[in-house]
Amino acid sequence: MEKTMFEAMKEYLKNDELDGQFGYDDKFSDYVNDIYCQASEKLCEITGDSSIYIEPSIQCGCGGVFMSTDHGSTNWDFESECDTLLEFAEDADTEEEFKNYIVNFLQGKYEDVMPEDEEEEDEEDEDMEEEI
Secondary structure, eight states, X not given: OOOOHHHHHHHHHHTTXXXXXXXXXXXXXXXXXXXXXXXXXXXXXXXXOTTOEEEEEEETTEEEEEEEETTEXXXXXXXXXXXXXXXXXHHOSSHHHHHHHHHHHHHHHHHTOBOHHHHHHHHHHHHHHHHO
């Protein structure tokens, strides 16, 4: 019986064959990206917000991931996200569980979305505190 992509990925991780950042430049990056896209679509369904747009801004595997919606945006570290995805892949027993871990992760990020003007005010407040 032929292995599923999920089973092949689990074996790959179990045998410690990871070479590079998980989900970015390893041999299962296309598969992980597909699951991530499915999780993003599920997030839109759960929240009822079809304006969610997630985009990495990276160079050589470093940078950030940006989530924007009609009501604001947020961002987080790309390398940390790769580490988190690796933990999810190692902990998951099924592809569906792996996807649900990612959905929950993205839902947490969605809850961090701030309106653009509030985000700018917070940055200004931080800059003022640093000057004092």
